Amino acid sequence: MLISNKIDSTAYLCRIRREKIMSGIDTKHLDKFLEKLSDIATSEIKTDALTLGLYATDASLYQVAPLAIGIPGCLQDLLKMVNLANEYNIPILPRGSATSLAGQTVNHAFVIDFTKYFDNxxxxxxxxxxxxxxxxxxxxxxxxxxxxxxxxxxxxxxxxxxxxxxxxxxxxxxxxxxxxxxxxxxxxxxxxxxxxxxxxxxxxxxxxxxxxxxxxxxxxxxxxxxxxxxxxxxxxxxxxxxxxxxxxxxxxxxxxxxxxxxxxxxxxxxxxxxxxxxxxxxxxxxxxxISKYKASFTVHYADRMDAIREVNQMIPFEPAAVEMLDFNVFEQSKKNHSLAPIHAQLIVGDPQATLSVEFFCLSQDELDKKTTEFSQWLKTNSKAYAYPLLLTPTELDAMWSLRKNGLGLLMGDPAGRKPLPFIEDMAIPLEHLAEYIQAVLDICSSRGVETILYAHASVGVLHVRPAWMSQSSMISTS
Ligand SMILES: Cc1cc2nc3c(=O)[nH]c(=O)nc-3n(C[C@H](O)[C@H](O)[C@H](O)COP(=O)(O)OP(=O)(O)OC[C@H]3O[C@@H](n4cnc5c(N)ncnc54)[C@H](O)[C@@H]3O)c2cc1C
The missing domain is CATH 3.30.465.10 (Uridine Diphospho-n-acetylenolpyruvylglucosamine Reductase; domain 3)
Known part of the structure; x- marks a missing residue:
């Protein structure tokens, strides 16, 4: 279901009505519910096509028209809304900022938005x-x-x-x-x-x-x-x-x-x-x-799988984070106007992957001890070819800026390549992480599909995104 840029309200509302009938919601009950909702004076109730269209989406792949939107201004109004929904057997769907990735905040339901007035x-x-x-x-x-x-x-x-x-x-x-x-x-x-x-x-x-x-x-x-x-x-x-x-x-x-x-x-x-x-x-x-004593190594690898294989061995050093980025992000960060200086500052050569290994400590002595031990381990055990240590707040902010902008960089690839989030957020026990990732890479490469890997290596949650070249990006738009 797609909403065209120029919304034709009548057609849109007719379609919503058809969908409600198909989803088993009694339309007579719904009409009564909507009529009574409008009596809740101090809150915002929205049933116009534009608002329903806006609330039909979230950060997921799905788009489903809600029945109505309630933005309660106080607890009494919220109670009235919930009682009415109960009386007329209308499903309720609470909603925050709707950044969920799996369609949790879109449905044929009465959507209640808590961001405007329940934010104290x-x-x-x-x-x-x-x-x-x-x-x-x-x-x-x-x-x-x-x-x-x-x-x-x-x-x-x-x-x-x-x-x-x-x-x-x-x-x-x-x-x-x-x-x-x-x-x-x-x-x-x-x-x-x-x-x-x-x-x-x-x-x-x-x-x-x-x-x-x-x-x-x-x-x-x-x-x-x-x-x-x-x-x-x-x-x-x-x-x-x-x-x-x-x-x-x-x-x-x-x-x-x-x-x-x-x-x-x-x-x-x-x-x-x-x-x-x-x-x-x-x-x-x-x-x-808030930890005052922080440091982070950017551990560089010439082979992505080496990075993944080493994560489990880093955990005994008790890092606060081990975050992975791969060459797909670096290809974009090099070219991106605001991130290119950060790339130049943090990235040594052309790594296939980096692991940002961050330590939070309660004293400078503890931090010094941890960083010394970890760098010793890197020297003697790791296949990494470089591991600069970041210590200042500016350097650490730069590192997190590159990490946090990683997904945006990939999604905005000017070549039109779209990393698809359908095997996102798998949590794999660390001892099986390399084996699992290798199997996914093998499946994808056997079909000629590139694969992007990034995120929370420390807990076995790597975002694995097969990257697909969209048709529209291949067709010239004359
Ligand atoms: C680019 C991107 C990166 C992300 N990265 C991460 C990440 O690193 N880690 C992570 O965990 N998630 C991540 N997410 C998913 C999502 O952003 C987070 O889970 C976020 O915390 C959801 O908050 P929200 O306010 O948007 O909740 P919503 O999406 O609005 O709601 C989340 C759930 O809570 C319910 N809900 C909301 N308010 C209430 C309430 N008052 N009472 C009862 N139920 C309620 C909703 O019905 C829904 O089921 C990411 C999403 C995107 C788009």
């Missing part, structure tokens, strides 16, 4: 290293406040200048430093969540006794605590056996959080739930101290 920082408690925020707060905006206290919310997806903390928690985001800081789920201390029947849950970490007290409550909350405990108790061994033991896992409900500890926080089940269990109203999040 409620509390930053520096003494106890936590904050309470509304879901629509953008991660970098929050961190600009937290850094005044020497703290930060550590998960750092590449979209951190847009990604909301609600979206990050609900799709369990993480980023370049996940080997040190884990994922969003690891920083959830408590959530206030709205369920579709209007129940509001406040969650926190509980002892088995405290959980049992919750089970004794004779309402929906008590029932949820009872049923949830039964699911975990009845299926603990199946959960243990079935859940993959990888450092980054975001698919499915995180039931494995509840089998290795008897301190349970119901809030964690919402992390990774993609909005299917309830709406986050507030989040109590863990904050980490």
């Amino acid at each position: 920082i409620i509390e930053i408690n520096a003494a106890e290293s936590y904050a309470i925020v509304q879901p629509g707060v953008v991660r970098d905006t929050f961190n600009r406040e937290a850094q005044k206290y020497g703290l930060h919310y550590a998960p750092d997806p590449a979209t951190s200048s847009r990604a909301t903390i609600g979206g990050m928690i609900t799709n369990n985001s993480s980023g370049t430093k996940s080997i040190k800081y884990g994922m969003s789920i690891d920083h959830v201390l408590g959530l206030r969540v709205l369920l579709t029947d209007g129940t509001i849950l406040d969650t926190e970490t509980l002892t088995p006794e405290q959980w049992h007290h919750k089970c004794l409550i004779n309402d929906r909350e008590g029932q949820i605590y009872r049923d949830f405990r039964k699911v975990i108790y009845d299926h603990a061994s199946a959960i243990e056996a079935a859940f993959p033991k990888v450092k980054r896992r975001v698919q499915g409900y995180a039931l494995d959080q509840y089998i290795h500890s008897d301190r349970w926080n119901l809030g964690k089940i919402f992390s990774g739930s993609e909005g299917t269990l309830g709406i986050i109203l507030e989040a109590k999040i863990n904050l980490e101290p």
Whole structure:
């Protein structure tokens, strides 16, 4: 389904209507729902073709028209919206900044946008290293406040200048430093969540006794605590056996959080739930101290596979990040107006791949010790041909700028080559990473397809993008 540049509203609305019928939504219910929604005076309700068209897209390949958009201005209005949707059996889809890559924020649903009014920082408690925020707060905006206290919310997806903390928690985001800081789920201390029947849950970490007290409550909350405990108790061994033991896992409900500890926080089940269990109203999040002592090696390889094979051996040095870029990015960065000076500053010769290995320490002595040991290891064990050490904030910023702009450079290849993100974000145990990547490269090269590799080598999450030359770029546009 494509929306032409010049939107023909009538045709577009007719098409949306046809799609609603096809998706099984009762159009009489929908009409009543929309009529009643318009009574919610203090919030924004949008049903015009242009807005529906805008919200039909996110950062994924998909495009699906929503039923209507609600931008709640306050909790009371949000409750009214959810009650109405419940009454008329209309699906609800919460939305942050819609940078999800797998179509999570587009559907034939009533889309509720939290970015405009639910974006307040409620509390930053520096003494106890936590904050309470509304879901629509953008991660970098929050961190600009937290850094005044020497703290930060550590998960750092590449979209951190847009990604909301609600979206990050609900799709369990993480980023370049996940080997040190884990994922969003690891920083959830408590959530206030709205369920579709209007129940509001406040969650926190509980002892088995405290959980049992919750089970004794004779309402929906008590029932949820009872049923949830039964699911975990009845299926603990199946959960243990079935859940993959990888450092980054975001698919499915995180039931494995509840089998290795008897301190349970119901809030964690919402992390990774993609909005299917309830709406986050507030989040109590863990904050980490900002490391003052940092250094990064840019380890250069003449062979991409050598870089991948060596990652596992670097982990015992406890880096905060090991990020890979390959020659496909360097071919573009050399030519890009703003990145060419950074390329010239950081890249030695023509590597097939680099690994940026960054260390965060609590003292200068610790940093000196780590960098000395690691550089000794590189000298004696690595196939790398160069490994400049970056120490100043300017050098480190330059390195991250090249890394963070990598995808944009690849997507904007003037030759028209399009790296396709359909085997993105596979989490592979490090001991199998080289074997897996080699198999993918073999499949692609047997079909004459080039392959781009980059990203979070430290946790076995390499973005593997087969690169395809688009037809339109081959046809001259006279
Ligand atoms: C170029 C690019 C690079 C990326 N890099 C990374 C990366 O390094 N690491 C990574 O993890 N991800 C990455 N992503 C994916 C995405 O940007 C992140 O996961 C981001 O954290 C999503 O935040 P968001 O505000 O856009 O959430 P959205 O996409 O709006 O929503 C995410 C999920 O949360 C749900 N949701 C939103 N708000 C609420 C709420 N209040 N209550 C309940 N559910 C809610 C939505 O329904 C959806 O299922 C990348 C995406 C792009 C386009």
